[in-house]
Amino acid sequence: MERIPILKMGDFLLVTIQVDLYDQLAENLESDLINTINKYSSKGVLIDISAVSIIDSFMGRILGNIAVMSKIMDAQTVVVGMQPAVAITLVELGLSLNGVISALNVEKGMDLLRAKMYNGDNQEQTYDDDNE
Amino acid sequence: MAIIRSRLMTTTTNNKEEILIIKEQDVVPLRNRVRDYGVKVGMSILNQTKLITATSELVRNLLKYGGGGKVVIESVSNGRDNGVRVTFIDNGPGIPDITLAMKDGYSTGKSLGLGLPGTKRLVNEFDIKTELGNGTTVTITKWKNG
Numbered sequence: 001m002e003r004i005p006i007l008k009m010g011d012f013l014l015v016t017i018q019v020d021l022y023d024q025l026a027e028n029l030e031s032d033l034i035n036t037i038n039k040y041s042s043k044g045v046l047i048d049i050s051a052v053s054i055i056d057s058f059m060g061r062i063l064g065n066i067a068v069m070s071k072i073m074d075a076q077t078v079v080v081g082m083q084p085a086v087a088i089t090l091v092e093l094g095l096s097l098n099g100v101i102s103a104l105n106v107e108k109g110m111d112l113l114r115a116k117m118y119n120g121d122n123q124e125q126t127y128d129d130d131n132e
Numbered sequence: 133m134a135i136i137r138s139r140l141m142t143t144t145t146n147n148k149e150e151i152l153i154i155k156e157q158d159v160v161p162l163r164n165r166v167r168d169y170g171v172k173v174g175m176s177i178l179n180q181t182k183l184i185t186a187t188s189e190l191v192r193n194l195l196k197y198g199g200g201g202k203v204v205i206e207s208v209s210n211g212r213d214n215g216v217r218v219t220f221i222d223n224g225p226g227i228p229d230i231t232l233a234m235k236d237g238y239s240t241g242k243s244l245g246l247g248l249p250g251t252k253r254l255v256n257e258f259d260i261k262t263e264l265g266n267g268t269t270v271t272i273t274k275w276k277n278g
Contacts, residue, residue, distance in 0.1 A: 022159050023192065054163060054181060056188040057246040085181035093185060093250040094236060 004029045006036050011043040012113055013075075018051045026062040033066055037073045044113035045070050048106055050081025060095040067100045076116050078102065080109035143217070143273075147172075147207040154200045159191050162203060166218060169207050173214040173276050182254040183216060183274040189251045190220045190270050198222025198268060208273065215256070215275035223267040230262055 002025055007014040013036055015029070033045060045066070049055070055063070067077040080103045090097065103109035147169070151162055163184045170180040187203075194201050201222030208217045227233045236249045252258040256278035262268040 020160050020163065022156050024156055053167075054184050054188060056185050056192070057250060058192060083181075085178045088178060089181045089185045089254065092182070092253050093189075094246045094253070095250075 001028065003032065006032055008036070008040055008042070011117065012110075013037065013040070013042045013045045014048070015045065016048040016051070020054065021052065021059050023058055026059050030062050030066055030069070034069050034073065037070055037075045042075050043117050045075055045077045046106065046109045046113060047077065047079045048081050048109075049079060049086075050083065050105070052086065053083065055082075055086050055090055057093060057095055060090055060093075060097060063100055064097055076101065076113055078109040078112050080104065080106050143208045143210045145206045145208050145217075146214075149205055151203045151205065152200075153191055153194055153203055156195060159188065159195075162191060163187055166205055166216065169205050169216045170274070173207055173216060175216070175274070175276050179274055179276070179278065183218075183272075186251040186254040186272055186274070187218055189247045190218075190272065193247055193268075193270075194220045194222045197227075198224030201267070210275075213275045213277050215273055215278065217257075217271060217273040219269065219271045221267070221269045226264040226266060226268055227260075227262040228264060230260065234260075 004015060004017055004019070004025065013033065015033065019025070036042065037045065047063070047066070063079060070077045078101050082102065101112070103112050149165070151158070151165060153159070153162060166187045167180055167184050170183050175183070191203065194203070199222065201220065201224075204219040204221070206217045208215055232238055234248050234252070236246065248260070251272065255272040255274045257271070257273035259271040260268065
């Protein structure tokens, strides 16, 4: 079965989605990620979707699920690199991805995860460029 | 037989193909094919994305509720603008209450219920015909400058 690789980087997990998702693949990623968080006691998950050209309501829901589930497992999820057209389409579709923390790119996403870890900051917030 | 029709104009078809959808993996090549059509008529990335997202939503319904079916992709023209029309045909059970199905947040499954109303927002023309026991046909059109 086709799977999306999950890389371990210290306390964090890194997922780079390089293929177009279909439902089963997204569902596998959800369960694989939660199992991997449990296995390594990971503190953060970074999901890079810069190569994803389409997110519909199902995949959007999976992203939301991952954020909520990982939070319950004491890990933060940051979604990075969403293409502008994908963001516009998601909102018009009616999906606001509440609860999903995002950053513009992998570097900023990593900074955000580190900041959250070391500040013990569990508040939901989006990354604000002006605070650098 | 219930019909909800948003807007219909006289259009001519320039190019047409039919794709059978029987399993979930068929969705990815279908989306790519629809994107190819969008590129061919000169659609912007945003409109391409809206069109394939709408396609993705509808093909999920086709698989989940209709048990698979066929999808027809056409490149169309109405004289003023070019666009892509995608038709989803299944022989499933049909939709009992179409007004309810078109409502935001309504779902008989465990999804968010954004599929049909959300899809309608993403395209320029949306047409759905359903008959209990005889299946559902959904037609969407996205214009290049729509």
